[in-house]
Amino acid sequence: MTLQLLPFPAADYAAWRTAQVERRRRWQFGPLWADAAAAAAQARTAVAELAPEDGLTGTYLLRVLGDHGEAGWLWLSRQDQDLLLLDADTDAPADELLTLLETHARSADARQLVLDRMVAAPATAALAAADGFAVVSQTMALDLTAEPSHAAPGVTLRPMTQRSFEAYLAAAIDEYAREIRRVDALRWDDALDRSRADYDELLPQGLATPGQVLLDVVETATGADVGALWLGLRPPSAAFVYDVWLTPPARGRGLGRAAMLAGAGWCRQRGVDVLGLSVFGHNVVARGLYESLGFGVVTEALRRPVVPAPPVTGPR
Structure with missing residues (x-):
């Protein structure tokens, strides 16, 4: 499949924004806030910061186009020397999408590609599994309504x-x-x-x-x-x-x-009803502890260096 990135249609922005609020409510804030109304309020606030009703602020949307037409969208941001993928919804193959993102990152002179992903979002799962990504941080949640541990705390x-x-x-x-x-x-x-x-x-x-x-x-x-x-x-x-x-x-x-x-x-x-926390990716001891206590990952940031394009050499 040959992929291209094109400007996102302005006429579809309002519908995309409404869907983004729902994605955030379901996959990011719902697991961390337990209460549906509180989660929805947090999702609206988060989306409004970078995607207000009158247009994007500090971020940009791109449509993914494949051989047979539209293949989804990417929500990106440039932060310092990183190209940040805030969210994505695409059925493009992960390896081809990663190649496309790296090409885009090089064109923007970004040194690293960062996935700031909700782990329940399908499109970024395969990207996160690609070689070369390192976990920077994770946000986790524990359901306190489940049967508690009765171990003596000490x-x-x-x-x-x-x-x-x-x-x-x-x-x-x-x-x-x-x-x-x-x-x-x-x-x-x-x-x-x-x-x-x-x-x-x-x-x-x-x-x-x-x-x-x-x-x-x-x-x-x-x-x-x-x-x-x-x-x-x-x-x-x-x-x-x-x-x-x-x-x-x-x-x-x-x-x-x-x-x-x-x-x-x-x-x-x-x-x-729910207890959340964040942990640095390099702190594998803490991550193992939290997983053993029943915490599950809700969101995570992963980082991958952008490989420079090979130098163009002319004929000898």
Whole structure:
């Protein structure tokens, strides 16, 4: 099949936008928010940011044309040195679509092709399975309405004090900066600035920030503080794990699993139906832990270097 990319018909934009909101509601926000109305509101907000009613903002749509006519569409964005695929709906063969995307990326001088995909969306599944893609991050969800684990957690949770919050914040900002630096290859000062900015945005009032629950993790056997669990509440029936953090001496002893089990129990007791979280792709230990606890991947970002075109050489 010979594929081409053409401008998306303006007359079809409104219908595409309506369908995109529904795709996001069903495959991205539904699994993370549990409540249908809340998921729909989040989907409308997300689509409105990059695809408002009066036209696209910072992104662009392309129609995929095959040998026998229209073969679907691609929603793309150029971010820094990456070509980002936000979504796609096409029946084109994955290998030919990948070749087409790489050609488009080279023409845009992009160094990497990034799939920012909903895992339930069929068109990007085969692309994600292609060689050369590395997982950058994953967002996962756990259904708390299912039968809970009855394993003894080994830890208890208690509200943070201002003193324990300040100690946690200093350590967490530093560790998060190291993760940012590893993923995005930033200078240390830039990574630290971004880490501080993210914490300031999410915790503008510190420990008293509405909707944020910060808990000390206490080892049951010893009574020692061994870490922290930070949950963001998403009314009416969801929560999100922003961080599960352990002191260095407490690591490697199963206390991270215990803290997650305790956090899930804390949420169940308060009527929370789904617990979400995000994890860096290189953190295979954490990903394995969350999968073993029953978390399933909802969205993920994957990255693949764009191979430069071979040099054109003339006849000798």
